[in-house]
Amino acid sequence: MFEPDTDDPFEQFRRWFADAEAAEPNDPNAMTLATAGSDGRPSARIVLLKDIDERGFAFFTNTESQKGQQLEVNPFAALCFHWKSLRRQVRIEGSVASVSEAEADAYYASRQRGSRIGAWASQQSRPLADRPTLLAAVARFEAEYDGREVPRPSYWSGYRLTPLRIEFWHDGEFRLHDRFVFSRAGDGLPWTIQRLFP
């Protein structure tokens, strides 16, 4: 059985995330990100959670990708973690904004050189004729930045989701799961907690 013993959903998230880091064989920070553009049709994919604090949940990507284009016209999204080993799920909903240039620079600089080159070589989500085309682009940027720092492309940055709703789900016997949703009317306003039927 699960019952939150904190009224701060970020604290609750941090505890479950620490459990996931200890229990999951890989990528405990992998989360489904659901977005929808102006046509209202949702699309979902996995991204990695790279920062969590009282401001929200941050991830990094190519801003010209499908998700980037959708967030441009509709800056609302949902995140979903499923930690299989722990039989737990966390669902998060809220508004999304770009991280600062300084944050994007700092995270980009922390990535391996190959990943920084890859950010230049990949026009994420756009059609690619074949793999040799991608490898040729990698070789071109490797040559261009040989012996130099690889700068951050203007189209590569991060987003932070400011949550208005965070639900914690813990598996229960006979599908009698425990679900608690923390919600608030706006950033900085108080959270309320509600138990939900499974």
Ligand SMILES: Cc1cc2nc3c(=O)[nH]c(=O)nc-3n(C[C@H](O)[C@H](O)[C@H](O)COP(=O)(O)O)c2cc1C
């Ligand atoms: C475990 C895992 C982690 C991933 N992490 C990221 C990530 O942090 N950023 C990213 O842009 N794509 C990441 N991807 C790739 C995305 O799922 C997706 O293919 C890509 O971002 C293009 O999505 P879009 O066309 O909807 O924009 C990851 C995929 C997996 C399976």
